[in-house]
Amino acid sequence: MPFLELHGVGRTLTRLDDRPLTILSGIDLSIEQGDRISVVGRSGSGKSTLLNLLGLLDSPTEGEIRLEGLDVSQFSNRRRDLTRGRDIGFVFQQFNLLHGRTALENVSTPLLYERGATFWKRTAIAAEMLERVGLGNRLSSTPVQLSGGEQQRVAVARALVRRPRLILADEPTGALDIETGETVMALLDEIATASNAALVTITHDPSIAARAHRQYTLEDGGLIARDLITPDLISRGPVTRAKLSGCNS
Template identity: 60%
Template sequence: MSAAPILQLRDVTRSVRLPNDSILDILTGIDLDVYPREHVGIVGRSGTGKSTLLNILGLLDRPTSGGMWFAGTEVSRISQRRAAAIRGQDVGFVFQQFNLLPGRTALENVEAPLLYGSPREFWQRRRLATEALERLGLGHRLRQLPIALSGGEQQRVAIARAIVRKPRVLLADEPTGALDVDTGRAVMRLLEEITTEGDCSLITITHDPNIAAMASRRFQLKDGRLHLLEAATAAEVATHLGGGAA
């Protein structure tokens, strides 16, 4: 690829100290380049470190060792405050459980990230949030509370909230786990459309081989490392997971 990667990880490790004072190695050597307009799928069984890797990719946590660069900036060399600023502006999160504010309308949920944005984003938050929801086909549901929305609509509100600040990286953590198959596929098509229309990169972390198979590059997280999967079909990806188990 000719473009420079938006994310680079080199020999990234993550370890934690357990209550008995022993060390648990979660990630033992992650190497990854992610490019603009690319969809990377990462699969793995429960307990393999997918959430840990997601937190590092989203600048919520830092590696124990190794190097990580976001748009050419070495993350280990910047302050936590600067990392939070990059995360707020350039990283969008889409979670399985939506995490919508139950007492706020769809519009107010999407406005929330803009309350901490630039002065322009703050003062134009209603227009920007409305445009994001309209793009996802929810222009007629702006005033609805989450309880009045279907699961697919709630997920689209969550996506609108993730993209409203035009992030450079979208991190989708089991984005279809709470949805039926057809709605899940529609959600993934929306995420891929958003990725290809701009300079955004999409990283999907999942245990679902059907979702992983949609990515342009697929990796299995196993034994603390990423292993490239050349497989093109969901059945082949599932084989690497021992039948696609979570």
């Protein structure tokens, strides 16, 4: 059974003039444990909206999302929160670090929801994860004392510290130089492999997208498998949106 499934999912908002604005429509996607999926698209194509739906931060206005076969719309707010905290790790493009808290405190925060030995050892676990992203010497630094690239690495460490089953990364290398970006992606892959987690990466970088087993493009609110974008389709004009469920590249 897939870990997460989207069936005919869409997201429509209402403009200030009461006209509807459709951001996503008819999205079918199946995510298995161990999957590596990348999604590329122009600014405004709905990539962040898709990521928020996958992370249970937003609800679809059409279709359904199922987590291990269960309809997420039936979850209480508390259950959704617990599921996100336990099973989903986020690497946000804007970092979303806690200002005024140190790097160590930021990374250890997700472990406050753990129990037993993990809870009591949370500081040591967080310090080890920061060491792995190359910030072992910046444990006591706050976000304002860190560069953009360092803040990004703190965000990656925070996302991975609980060994989530699904990692959602929004432009995880956007603030990094090429070498550090490769190191961070290798770490994401390593942690995901060790825990058999799925990794979904939103990126503008073709080299980062190419690391995934399955590659998609968001266009006109729909999700297109990149192996369906062929020269003959391109020569005929806009690519027809395909509804997909676990299509391999």
